[in-house]
Amino acid sequence: MTDQTEAIRQGMLLADPQLSRFDPMRRIICHDDFSRGHCGWSQLVGNYEGSLDTMLPGYAQHTSAMLSTLAHWDAGSHGGYDSSYALKIATRPRPGAQNVAIKRLTMRHRGPIRFEAYVTYKPEATELRLGDNDVRSWGFLFDLQGGDQVAKRRVMPHLRFLNADQGETLRKWQYKPGQTQFTDIGSEKKTASHYHLSPDGWQDLPGGDQLMCFNEIATKVNWHYMCFDFDLDAMRPLAFRVNDREFDVSGFESIEIPAMPNLWNMLNFAFFVETDAAKRAFLYIDSVCISGDF
Amino acid sequence: MLPENITAILARNERWEGAAATEPFEAGWAREAVLFVRSLKAPEGTKPALRVQISPDGMHWLDEGATVEVPAEGEVAAVRLTHFGNWLRLAGEFDAGSAATLLVTLHLKA
Numbered sequence: 001m002t003d004q005t006e007a008i009r010q011g012m013l014l015a016d017p018q019l020s021r022f023d024p025m026r027r028i029i030c031h032d033d034f035s036r037g038h039c040g041w042s043q044l045v046g047n048y049e050g051s052l053d054t055m056l057p058g059y060a061q062h063t064s065a066m067l068s069t070l071a072h073w074d075a076g077s078h079g080g081y082d083s084s085y086a087l088k089i090a091t092r093p094r095p096g097a098q099n100v101a102i103k104r105l106t107m108r109h110r111g112p113i114r115f116e117a118y119v120t121y122k123p124e125a126t127e128l129r130l131g132d133n134d135v136r137s138w139g140f141l142f143d144l145q146g147g148d149q150v151a152k153r154r155v156m157p158h159l160r161f162l163n164a165d166q167g168e169t170l171r172k173w174q175y176k177p178g179q180t181q182f183t184d185i186g187s188e189k190k191t192a193s194h195y196h197l198s199p200d201g202w203q204d205l206p207g208g209d210q211l212m213c214f215n216e217i218a219t220k221v222n223w224h225y226m227c228f229d230f231d232l233d234a235m236r237p238l239a240f241r242v243n244d245r246e247f248d249v250s251g252f253e254s255i256e257i258p259a260m261p262n263l264w265n266m267l268n269f270a271f272f273v274e275t276d277a278a279k280r281a282f283l284y285i286d287s288v289c290i291s292g293d294f
Numbered sequence: 295m296l297p298e299n300i301t302a303i304l305a306r307n308e309r310w311e312g313a314a315a316t317e318p319f320e321a322g323w324a325r326e327a328v329l330f331v332r333s334l335k336a337p338e339g340t341k342p343a344l345r346v347q348i349s350p351d352g353m354h355w356l357d358e359g360a361t362v363e364v365p366a367e368g369e370v371a372a373v374r375l376t377h378f379g380n381w382l383r384l385a386g387e388f389d390a391g392s393a394a395t396l397l398v399t400l401h402l403k404a
Contacts (some may be wrong), residue, residue, distance in 0.1 A: 037298045045306075052307035052334065064302035066320045071380055073351035085323065092317060126353055280317075 024291035025114045032288040035083030044100035047193040049186025058195035065089050065101040072219035081118050081223050081286040089283045091275045098197055100272040106265040109294035110233040117288045118223045124280040125218035132214050133164035136276035138283045143268035145259055155235045156255040164276050173208035176201050177253030207248055223286055297404040304398040311393040315385035318352040322380035324402035329373050332397040336367040339392030349381035364394045
């Protein structure tokens with residue numbers, strides 16, 4: 001791309017109210033604004049074979065994401081960043097409950113990609129108190145596997161903001177390295193399952209402490225910017241930013257497992273949220289922009 | 295642009311006994327809804343009428359008035375809805391010794 005072409009591209013992005021708040025790489029893979037529907041973000045259903053009873057409990061708890069106006073009992077609809085709607089991921093109301101929304105693509109080019117979003121998180125406003133330690137964590141993950149001619153491994157970078165645990169204030173970013181335990185599902189030897197969002201194995205991201213604008217009652221929210229760059233060729237993170245902070249990802253590791261027979265070129269993105277209290281935790285996603293350097 | 299419509303799974307392979315309900319679902323963008331209930335296993339004991347409920351806030355619920363019976367194993371029952379505001383859920387009260395294992399599907403259309 002010439003300097004002039006790049007300048008035109010940047011100028012067009014900056015002048016577009018929908019894209020100006022993002023910094024996409026050269027090609028926009030998708031721009032999901034949830035005032036246009038669910039945009040391909042669906043429920044993460046667990047694997048099963050023969051009977052739904054074979055599904056791991058971590059997945060069985062998942063429910064469908066919904067389009068929300070962030071409607072509150074005391075102040076009505078909060079609305080999204082600049083439309084009425086956001087995508088809402090809600091847990092069940094018991095400590096440790098989690099829920100996930102996922103977008104499933106495949107990759108056509110193995111190079112750098114950028115994952116940007118505007119998000120916010122709150123507990124259900126069942127009490128007349130802030131509840132700033134009621135959301136245990138929220139975060140995102142990629143589920144990646146290269147092409148059938150090259151890939152030897154499935155790579156799953158995970159990042160979560162651990163807000164609190166068992167009522168303890170934590171406020172820090174964590175990643176999840178290593179492998180996870182697989183369970184064969186059914187008897188045909190074609191399906192296995194692993195609950196990679198289990199509480200074990202998370203590591204602190206060095207320098208990853210962060211205080212967020214949570215506001216002062218349970219029904220006031222502020223939108224947060226997050227951006228994660230990842231190289232699909234080297235399968236390594238390149239950068240991670242949240243609001244005004246840039247974090248060092250040089251020590252970051254992904255979950256890595258041997259390549260699986262039905263997942264070639266998989267390019268999945270997921271958001272998740274977990275509650276620390278006996279009340280629902282909500283992760284709201286106003287918009288997402290996924291772009292690539294190709 | 296085509297009008298939005300989605301299919302949401304409100305309960306999947308959930309065993310309902312005693313007082314049970316789906317998780318709250320925000321559907322304010324939709325003008326119409328159909329709730330489907332399928333029994334994945336043979337219901338046990340008496341089969342209550344499941345009640346459609348609406349809410350101002352997702353926390354305080356009242357009966358909308360429509361009900362749907364727990365169907366026999368493998369069968370599907372449905373109820374059609376309009377003017378439900380934003381929040382929807384399905385609730386049921388099962389007598390002692392009664393239970394059902396359900397798939398609850400919500401179809402929404404703008």
